[in-house]
Amino acid sequence: MDINSLPVEAFLEILTNTDGLTLGKCRRVCKKWRDIIDGTDVLWQAMCRKECKYPARIAKKKAGNECKWYHIYKNMKNWAKVTSFERKVREFYKFSLHDKNHALEIDSNILPLRDTNGVVLYDMNTLKYIPVTVPERKCSKIANNNNVTVIMLKTDLFVQRTVDNGTFMTEVVFKADNFLLHGDILFFYNNRDVYKCDLIYQNLLADLILHCDFDIKEIQYNDGVLHIFTDCGQIVNVTNDKKVSVQPIKIPKEWIKQIKYVSAINDRNFVCYSRNLFKIETDNYEHLYLDFPPITALFFYGDITLIGTKDGEILLYRLADQKRAVKPKFEVLGTLPDGKFAVQLDVCERKTGPVIVASTFFEIMLLEINFFPHEKETKSSYPMNKLLMYKRLLKLRERLQHQ
Structure with missing residues (x-):
């Protein structure tokens, strides 16, 4: 045939x-x-x-x-060959206040920026302003998909969803310290209590799935397992049927107190770091360094890691290039001008190539890399999923203004 x-x-x-x-x-x-x-x-x-x-x-x-x-x-x-492409650093946004957390995490092509009057949103595809402002400077995280928008304020978690059935709940507020949105499932924790909310059900109810014995640094969900990283070097894993297992991070005990941040994909792929300490573990590689360039910001991309330094450099660290007991190697992707340095790093892929968002205390700097400059960017007309998100944000804005 x-x-x-x-x-x-x-x-x-x-x-x-x-x-x-x-x-x-x-x-x-x-x-x-x-x-x-x-x-x-x-x-x-x-x-x-x-x-x-x-x-x-x-x-x-x-x-x-x-x-x-x-x-x-x-x-x-x-x-794999990023340093062979043209790279351009430019200022994108300037703030009036000194803040380490101006930029919130990029999610679904949306960059939220926290400024004096609240949180403003930008479309990462066009880098244009989205005419919806969340009037709350205490907002620390926004996540959304086609069906739901979730906003984290100081201690309140606002959930707004789009439903076809008029009898379904459309919004709810939970007390929370942080959250994770995975498809139609919302995980969040308040103090040491971890909850799960299934967003497909008629009522938006939170189910307590675990009381953790330790303070929580980070949560991730992967392949049916919720991974909870704690401040004492333990990883607590909870399956969908609520079976719990605990494993230690393979790190010297005296280093645990020095660990400030955790960025994780699951319990086998994560990085722990502080200013001079760097511990990374993946399926294929395990690196542990104490003598390291002072880290001001980090973005964990699985096979590679982007690192911001006090000198204003944005470094690329390739796991595959490193060998045990050998001094780490870095590639310089770009340097921020005028003595600025990144305190937050994020990355968003576009059709033309990636854009690295580096947040300083007063600016948002963009490091744009053109893999495919011939690719045309999408016009500024908004697809249906973004229009739904904007409507949900408008409803949440009205609610916040009346509080």
């Missing part, structure tokens, strides 16, 4: 069992093959899972629906 006579399902099954390089070559065979491959983004999702599982997942969450898996795959592959 000729391959073009195969049912599309069988053809896609064959393509799924190739690799990304082969898939790219198949895309250029003929118009029919190109249309099938370009019209089936799940093929590129499969390639990402096989070849760059964790960084691609982080990248997709940051980029949202603005970048297809095809663009995520291409960008992930080009990070």
Whole structure:
């Protein structure tokens, strides 16, 4: 049988069992093959899972629906030679107040910036202002998807969802210290109590799943397991059926008190760090350093780590290039001007390539890298999922203003 006579399902099954390089070559065979491959983004999702599982997942969450898996795959592959591309550092936003936490975490292609009058939002695809302001400077985190928007204030967690059924609850407020939104599941903790809220149910109710014996630094959810990183060097893992296991971070006990920050994907892929201490663990690599450049900011991208230093440099640290008991090697991606240095780092992939967001005490600086300058950016018209998010934010804004 000729391959073009195969049912599309069988053809896609064959393509799924190739690799990304082969898939790219198949895309250029003929118009029919190109249309099938370009019209089936799940093929590129499969390639990402096989070849760059964790960084691609982080990248997709940051980029949202603005970048297809095809663009995520291409960008992930080009990070291997990132220093060979043109890079440009420029100032994007200036603040009037000195603050270490001006920039909130990028989520679904939205960059929230905390300024004098509240939180303003920017579209990372176009870098244009979104005409919705959250009038609350105490906001510390915003997450959203097609169905729900979640905003973390000082101790209040606001949940606003879009529902078709008029009998379903549309909003709720919980007491919380931090949260994690994973699809239709919301995890949050208040003091040491960890809760789960399933967002598909009619009523938005929080189910207590664990009282942790230690203070919590970070939570992550992966493959049906909630991972809780504590301040005493223990990782508590909770499965969907509430089975609990505890494992220690493999680090000298005397170093535990020095650890200030944790950035994690799961209990096998994480980095712990403070100003001079750096402990990183992944499926394939385990690095532990005490003699390290003073860290002012860090972004953990699975296979690589971006580090901000007091000298204003943004360094790239490749796990695959390091050897045990050998001094770490760094590549300089860029240097912030006028003695500025990053106190926060974040990354968002775009069709043209990644943009690194470096927040200083008074500015937002952008380090833009053009992998594919020929790719045209999306016009400023908003897709339906963003329009729904804006409506939810407007409702939350009205509620906050009347409090």
